[in-house]
Amino acid sequence: xxxxxxxxxxxxxxxxxxxxxxxxxxxxxxxxxxxxxxxxxxxxxxxxxxxxxxxxxxxxxxxxxxxxxxxxxxxxxxxxxxxxxxxxxxxxxxxxxxxxxxxxxxxxxxxxxxxxxxxxxxxxxxxxxxxxxxxxxxxxxxxxxxxxxxxxxxxxxxxxxxxxxxxxxxxxxxxxxxxxxxxxxxxxxxxxxxxxxxxxxxxxxxxxxxxxxxxxxxxxxxxxxxxxxxxxxxxxxxxxxxxxxxxxxxxxxxxxxxxx
Amino acid sequence: xxxxxxxxxxxxxxxxxxxxxxxxxxxxxxxxxxxxxxxxxxxxxxxxxxxxxxxxxxxxxxxxxxxxxxxxxxxxxxxxxxxxxxxxxxxxxxxxxxxxxxxxxxxxxxxxxxxxxxxxxxxxxxxxxxxxxxxxxxxxxxxxxxxxxxxxxxxxxxxxxxxxxxxxxxxxxxxxxxxxxxxxxxxxxxxxxxxxxxxxxxxxxxxxxxxxxxxxxxxxxxxxxxxxxxxxxxxxxxxxxxxxxxxxxxxxxxxxxxxxxxxxxxxxxxxxxx
Numbered sequence: 001x002x003x004x005x006x007x008x009x010x011x012x013x014x015x016x017x018x019x020x021x022x023x024x025x026x027x028x029x030x031x032x033x034x035x036x037x038x039x040x041x042x043x044x045x046x047x048x049x050x051x052x053x054x055x056x057x058x059x060x061x062x063x064x065x066x067x068x069x070x071x072x073x074x075x076x077x078x079x080x081x082x083x084x085x086x087x088x089x090x091x092x093x094x095x096x097x098x099x100x101x102x103x104x105x106x107x108x109x110x111x112x113x114x115x116x117x118x119x120x121x122x123x124x125x126x127x128x129x130x131x132x133x134x135x136x137x138x139x140x141x142x143x144x145x146x147x148x149x150x151x152x153x154x155x156x157x158x159x160x161x162x163x164x165x166x167x168x169x170x171x172x173x174x175x176x177x178x179x180x181x182x183x184x185x186x187x188x189x190x191x192x193x194x195x196x197x198x199x200x201x202x203x204x205x206x207x208x209x210x211x212x213x214x215x216x217x218x219x220x221x222x223x224x225x226x227x228x229x230x231x232x233x234x235x236x237x238x239x240x241x242x243x244x245x246x247x248x249x250x251x252x253x254x255x256x257x258x259x260x
Numbered sequence: 261x262x263x264x265x266x267x268x269x270x271x272x273x274x275x276x277x278x279x280x281x282x283x284x285x286x287x288x289x290x291x292x293x294x295x296x297x298x299x300x301x302x303x304x305x306x307x308x309x310x311x312x313x314x315x316x317x318x319x320x321x322x323x324x325x326x327x328x329x330x331x332x333x334x335x336x337x338x339x340x341x342x343x344x345x346x347x348x349x350x351x352x353x354x355x356x357x358x359x360x361x362x363x364x365x366x367x368x369x370x371x372x373x374x375x376x377x378x379x380x381x382x383x384x385x386x387x388x389x390x391x392x393x394x395x396x397x398x399x400x401x402x403x404x405x406x407x408x409x410x411x412x413x414x415x416x417x418x419x420x421x422x423x424x425x426x427x428x429x430x431x432x433x434x435x436x437x438x439x440x441x442x443x444x445x446x447x448x449x450x451x452x453x454x455x456x457x458x459x460x461x462x463x464x465x466x467x468x469x470x471x472x473x474x475x476x477x478x479x480x481x482x483x484x485x486x487x488x489x490x491x492x493x494x495x496x497x498x499x500x501x502x503x504x505x506x507x508x509x510x511x512x513x514x515x516x517x518x519x520x521x522x523x524x525x526x527x528x529x530x531x532x533x534x
Contacts, residue, residue, distance in 0.1 A: 046261050083402060089345035090330070091337035109333045110326015112265035113344040116401040116532075121262040130326025214261045223341050225399045225407060233392040233413035236460060240421045240453055241384070244287060247449035248295040 004099035005142060006164035007075065007151060007202040008171050011213075012178055012186070013158035014071040016041065016055055021073070023153035024053035027138060049126035052076065052135035053150045060212050072204065072213050073159060075150070076101070076122045076135035077190060080198030083222045084134075087117035092132075099164070099201050100137040108132055119197070119219035137202075164201060171205055183207055189215060197221065262403055264532050267324070274320040275394045275525040276423070278351070279416060280518075281313035282391030283424020285358060287446060288365075289380030289387075299442040305431050306424070307361040307380075310387070314355045317390075321351070343397035350389045357383035391420025395528075403532050408471035411464040412528065418457035423521035425450035426514035433511050451500050454517065458493050474531040484527045492520015 024030070030050040038045045042057040058070040082101045085093045092107035093114060103114075103123075108131040114123045115132060123134045138148035146152070151161035160167060168191050178186040185208045190200030196219050210217050288306025291299040322331040334348035361383060364376035395412035406412070429446045437443065465472050475484050496513035 046263075086339070087342055087344060087400075089337060089339065089342060089348055090333035092333070107330070107333055107336070108327070109330035111324075111334075111344060112267070112326070113397075113401075115263050116265040116403050116406075118263065119402040121402075124263060125266060125326065127326075132326075219402075222400050222402045222407060225410070226341055226343065226396060228410050229396040229399045229413045232411050233388075233396060233417050236392065236411075236414035236417045236456075237388045239456055240418055241286070241290070241388075243452035243456065244290045244421070244425075244449040245294050247452060248290055248299060248445050 002097045004164040006167050008160045008167040009073055010158050010205040011072040013156045016071040018055045019153040020150035021053045021055050023149040027149035047122050049124040049133040075202050078201035081221050083117040084114035084123050086223045087113045102136050103132055105131055117222045270320045270324040272526045272529050274317050276522045277313045278317045279391045279420030280423045280427050281310045282387035283420040285310040285387035286384045287425050289384045292380050293377050301437050302442040304365040305428050307365040311358040311362045314358050343393050347393045354386035354390050392417035405471045405531050409464045409468040415460045415464050418460050419521050419524050422453035423518055426517035430514040454497050474534050480527045487523035488520050
């Protein structure tokens with residue numbers, strides 16, 4: 001396996017120009033969608049089957065009464081432990097040699113289990129093709145030595161693409177700098193490979209708590225429930241099975257006075 | 261900001277009919293192995309009921325795919341940790357058991373009957389799997405309230421067994437075979453399964469806690485309490501226990517149990533749309 005590639009989105013540098021969102025649409029030929037009124041500048045409200053990169057415009061109330069305008073270019077996290085990949089029954093979702101998570105459009109049969117298994121609500125179903133869609137880290141580009149279209153288009157280097165280990169080191173330094181500048185809530189999200197989901201290959205520098213950005217504090221692999229739930233199901237089977245066996249075995253008593 | 265898979269009525273029907281198919285097969289195999297010769301009818305009805313149901317289940321699942329022609333792609337992978345993957349395999353294997361057991365249910369030769377009984381015992385495992393894995397499948401997602409209760413599979417299994425027995429007793433009633441004691445035993449087993457289902461349902465809600473709001477107090481609440489708890493479990497149990505053996509209630513309670521089983525799958529699948 002090649003060295004893991006990653007995307008580091010430093011939200012403190014984002015100016016909300018949406019060059020990334022447009023570049024993504026253009027390169028991946030994602031087509032037009034009807035706009036959504038979200039009460040602010042953000043469009044769309046969330047990822048769709050035609051929106052893989054999405055600049056979020058978040059207004060956070062501050063203690064002073066002002067609003068902080070937080071900008072964040074959001075994308076598929078390409079989790080090291082990816083719920084969508086584990087859920088895919090056809091093997092259409094696979095991990096590339098770079099550590100990214102892709103959907104093979106020729107194999108996906110549209111069961112949509114991946115859609116419900118993404119802890120970030122990234123994977124979307126396309127009704128025209130009948131298959132699931134999401135960001136590929138521009139798989140065609142990275143296999144030809146180009147960065148993803150969004151990172152290339154970003155004018156402020158808010159989106160950086162490269163080897164994961166190098167980017168994490170850079171990001172950690174950047175958090176310290178920001179804290180020194182007074183951004184006391186500056187933090188990394190998904191950078192820690194020992195943290196949730198084995199680390200995210202698209203990780204973020206946030207200026208506030210993850211929940212402010214509509215990100216889960218501690219996302220979990222959905223498959224973690226399988227073992228316990230299966231054991232309870234087996235227990236249920238044993239009880240129901242025993243009950244039925246007893247009901248059919250007790251024929252001596254039954255003829256004696258069962259349906260008197 | 262989670263996304264729902266958009267599973268609608270086809271999946272509700274699949275969960276419901278898959279539960280009946282698994283439960284009916286299980287009841288048939290138990291009657292076949294542990295009942296007397298007079299329970300032969302229960303066994304035959306159960307085996308023969310599971311076969312068309314599992315076929316319908318397969319059709320529903322395929323039609324619900326975004327690209328139905330690619331349904332065989334499910335066979336490209338076998339992921340033992342993934343309910344969707346092993347569920348697809350188990351549905352196919354259970355279908356084979358239903359075919360073989362149905363064919364053998366007409367057999368009168370002793371060695372073949374012995375073979376059918378042994379096959380039935382193994383088939384029970386797949387029948388139970390079909391009835392319960394759908395609950396585990398919902399649970400192994402990122403979506404509340406699906407992922408909140410640890411007993412969805414256990415609950416679906418109890419309901420599958422109960423609705424399978426109800427379907428058998430209804431067929432026996434409609435075909436005029438409700439006088440035999442095989443019928444009494446199915447009803448007795450069903451009463452037990454219903455009581456157990458009520459217990460599991462209570463535990464399920466307890467584990468789910470506040471995440472269960474869409475079920476117990478949201479727009480699905482009237483259906484949940486009225487359709488499942490009262491009409492689908494409590495009334496049939498009361499009818500069975502108080503008017504034990506009365507002909508008038510003979511058909512009512514299995515019908516109510518079936519309605520309750522359908523409502524259970526409906527409210528669970530739809531609870532994610534809030």
